[in-house]
Structures are given as structure tokens and as C-alpha cells.
Amino acid sequence: AYKRFSELLPKEERENACSARVPKSQILTLPELRANPFQHRICHVFSTSETKDDSMSFEDFLDMLSVFSDSATSDIKSHYAFRIFDFDDDGTLDRKDLEQLVNCLTGQGEESRLSSAEMEQLIQNILEESDIDKDGTINLSEFQHVVSRSPDFARCGGLQR
Helix, strand or coil: CHHHHHHCCCHHHHHHHHHCCECHHHHCCCHHHHCCCCHHHHHHHHCCCCCCCCCECHHHHHHHHHHHCCCCCHHHHHHHHHHHHCCCCCCCECHHHHHHHHHHHHCCCCCCCCCHHHHHHHHHHHHHHHCCCCCCCECHHHHHHHHHCCHHHHHHCCCCC
């Protein structure tokens, strides 16, 4: 992990990789993130940058790798998946978050975009399945409840495509 992290830094900064921050643009060159539709959200969620530039320290990088590892528990994976899917960072998945989530998964092209009616029906179905307290949003415990019933989520990590 240290070798992979230091290779993202310019040669002159590699000696001090433990105290360096890798810019988001470099993190996004990792093969694991390059084609991930949530690449920007992943950087945002794992970055501890005080300037909010989504750069990563070595510890941030290790946290990200550990969550995506096979040994991470379903609870940890679902916690981070929830944070990644919570586009407005308000602690719930509302209709706007769900719409962005669907758009990330279906692609941004016109040919793959759902119609307004299809999007509304899909979001309605998601909420009917997941929104246990019927408040119009999905909180972390509701999300984890739904994920616990999906063996595929734990097996593939929930965030890979």
C-alpha cells in the first residue's frame, strides 16, 4: 500500500510520502477508481483534507483500501457506501441523492438516461422497499437493513461495478 501511494507522488516527494498528500487528480488515476462511477464521491468521503480538495494522506489511502478489501465487514462496507451515496452529505438518502445514484449507475449519456417517469417509478420502488419509517428518506440503519438482505453486496463490496 505504501509503495502504491508513494508512486502517486512526484519523485522528489516520495521520500516524505508519510506526510505528503496526493492530489485527487492522481488518486483518480488508480485502475480501481478510473472506471468507477463514484470515483469523485469516494475521494470526497475518504479525504481528510482541511481545504476540502479531496486530496489524500497515506492514512486516508489506507482507510480507502481497507474498506474495499475482502476482509472488511459488510457493516463497514455498507457504512461507507451510504456515505458515498449521500451526495449532499446530510446523513440521509433523499430523492435527489437517489436520482444522482441512479444516474451514476446508468451513465450520463442520453441513450442510457431514464425518462422522468421511469426515474420517478424507480425512486418510488426504492423508497417503498427501503424507507421503513416512511419519512421519504433512507437513513443509515434502513440502508444497512436492506443491504443485509443482499448477499451480493457483501460479496462484491457494494461499490464496484
